[in-house]
Amino acid sequence: SAVISQKPSRDICQRGTSLTIQCQVDSQVTMMFWYRQQPGQSLTLIATANQGSEATYESGFVIDKFPISRPNLTFSTLTVSNMSPEDSSIYLCSGTSGDWEQYFGPGTRLTVT
Amino acid sequence: KQEVTQIPAALSVPEGENLVLNCSFTDSAIYNLQWFRQDPGKGLTSLLLIQSSQREQTSGRLNASLDKSSGRSTLYIAASQPGDSATYLCAVYFGNEKLTFGTGTRLTIIP
Numbered sequence: 001s002a003v004i005s006q007k008p009s010r011d012i013c014q015r016g017t018s019l020t021i022q023c024q025v026d027s028q029v030t031m032m033f034w035y036r037q038q039p040g041q042s043l044t045l046i047a048t049a050n051q052g053s054e055a056t057y058e059s060g061f062v063i064d065k066f067p068i069s070r071p072n073l074t075f076s077t078l079t080v081s082n083m084s085p086e087d088s089s090i091y092l093c094s095g096t097s098g099d100w101e102q103y104f105g106p107g108t109r110l111t112v113t
Numbered sequence: 114k115q116e117v118t119q120i121p122a123a124l125s126v127p128e129g130e131n132l133v134l135n136c137s138f139t140d141s142a143i144y145n146l147q148w149f150r151q152d153p154g155k156g157l158t159s160l161l162l163i164q165s166s167q168r169e170q171t172s173g174r175l176n177a178s179l180d181k182s183s184g185r186s187t188l189y190i191a192a193s194q195p196g197d198s199a200t201y202l203c204a205v206y207f208g209n210e211k212l213t214f215g216t217g218t219r220l221t222i223i224p
Binding site: 041090094101106 | 144145147149154155156157158159162164202204206210211212214215216217
């Protein structure tokens with residue numbers, strides 16, 4: 001199994017600013033993902049973080065708003081850019097093992113004022 | 114379209130009862146199915162993973178079953194406790210390099 005940590009665990013940010021969330025895995029995972037969970041909703045996949053290349057974004061999410069990096073197999077960052085109150089959500093990082101079991105980080109709770 | 118559904122959206126049961134949570138999916142060609150637990154404002158904790166070749170998996174008081182032909186999975190919780198109160202999410206891997214999540218069942222165990 002993999003243990004995933006995220007920083008920060010929570011933050012309160014002002015409209016128009018950006019926040020970078022870090023995700024660290026304790027072992028190599030084949031794939032890493034970023035999800036958003038808005039209040040009372042299920043998870044929505046933002047993108048697949050690809051090592052050394054551009055992330056693969058889901059419909060409705062764009063690189064300018066959510067730039068993602070994955071410089072190696074165990075680390076990734078998600079930036080939420082030019083934030084608005086609608087970006088207030090929990091952001092979750094996950095990774096998969098070889099048999100496609102998925103592990104999640106504890107989440108980052110973002111509030112935009 | 115590959116979809117995952119969980120009914121009911123919320124469930125309340127008295128402490129000590131056995132209970133079943135349901136998950137259904139639209140495409141029987143799955144690779145695996147995973148049950149998660151989520152506490153309010155927290156991340157997801159993996160409970161059980163069932164591969165497509167398996168019929169069930171057990172961990173402690175939890176038992177998950179898989180019936181691909183009918184497109185269903187159940188999570189059985191024995192002797193429920195207040196600490197079992199959480200949202201339970203079912204997620205299916207259809208082989209398209211991402212998980213498809215259900216909307217979850219919010220479980221409340223009444224002391």
